[in-house]
Amino acid sequence: MSEDLVQEAGVMTKEKSLILGGLGFIGHNLAIKLRKADHEILIIDSNIQNQTWNSMIENPFNCLNFDLANSDLLQKTISDFQPNNIFHFAANSDISKSDAIANDFWNTLVTTLSLAEVLRVTSLKTKVVFASSSAIYGDKGEPLRISSPKINVPANAYGWSKRASELALQSVCAENNIPLVVCRFPNVVGPHLTHGLLFDLLKKNEAFPKTIQILGDGTQKKPYIHVDDLLEILLKANGENDEPDKVINISPFDQITVSEIVEIFASIIKNKVDFLYEQKREGWKGDVPEYLFDVSEAQQMGTLAVQSSRVAVERSLRENMTLP
Secondary structure (H helix, E strand, O other), X not given: OOOOEEEEOOEEEEOEEEEEOOOOHHHHHHHXXXXXXXXXXXXXXXXXXXXXHHHHOOOOOOEEOOXXXXXXXXXXXXXXXXXXXXXEOOOOOOHHHOOOHHHHHHHHHHHHHHHHHHHXXXXXXXXXXXXXXXXXXXXXXXXXXXXXXXXXXXXXHHHHHHHHHHHHHHHHHHHHOOOEEEEEOOEEEOOOOOOOHHHHHHHHHHHOOOEEEOOOOOOOEEOEEEHHHHHHHHHHHHHHOOOOOEEEEOOOOOOEEHHHHHHHHHHHHOOOOEEEOOOOOOOOOOOOOEOOEOOHHHHHHOOOOOXXXXXXXXXXXXXXXXXX
């Protein structure tokens, strides 16, 4: 019998998992993983394009389409479904668009405040996982440590909206004794990409196969994690957690530059392409061109076993090139 069955009134039932933003890149990879583990899954996703994609796949996920800012509807949905786990991935996922503050305010912060309010007023036995980001640390110029006495001012709206979201959930979960895991992670790659450098390279190669413009000068240096590694650690941390304010960094130990990623891409496509770089290091306004995670806390938990950034990038490029 599956380990993901839970005891309810003497009857073994499936583990129930609610995924907010569950048709986005990370969310739908999580849904696939939980389906294989025999979870009963409910997704809430307001993106109509994602809804269309879901309706076209062979075995669509049970999904509701509404704005999470509607806390009354969210409360009714959660009360009816009674999830054992809530995974909150609903947010603006494209940091490069964070110069438009309203985008992150409504799609990242307000969605979280709505969930926090529901958790505050609903007597619910559940565990919560919040997908945070390296962006909350700002441009520190040193390894990003959870134990650091000071988090710098985030460099963009995405970062401060994620940080404010963390604080809101930590406060409510502490008051109501709800287990919470806040996961901070870097660039995530894998099958079915929807944005980011790898996605842009693939799309630009389709549209302009001879010349590809690269944002920044290529020296930007960041960690990349494959979504499979991220979700494996995230689920383990959630399963073992009973604290209302658990925070972990999930990341590989290394970094990779944009120019190195471009070289990997060029070696895979084997076509003659001219890559045009800019004369500035930042790829966009608010970009943090270089950072590295301190992952000592995750190591101590025994949860950190990830591929290198280079392996994650190459694997992801090949996965997306072979997708139907």
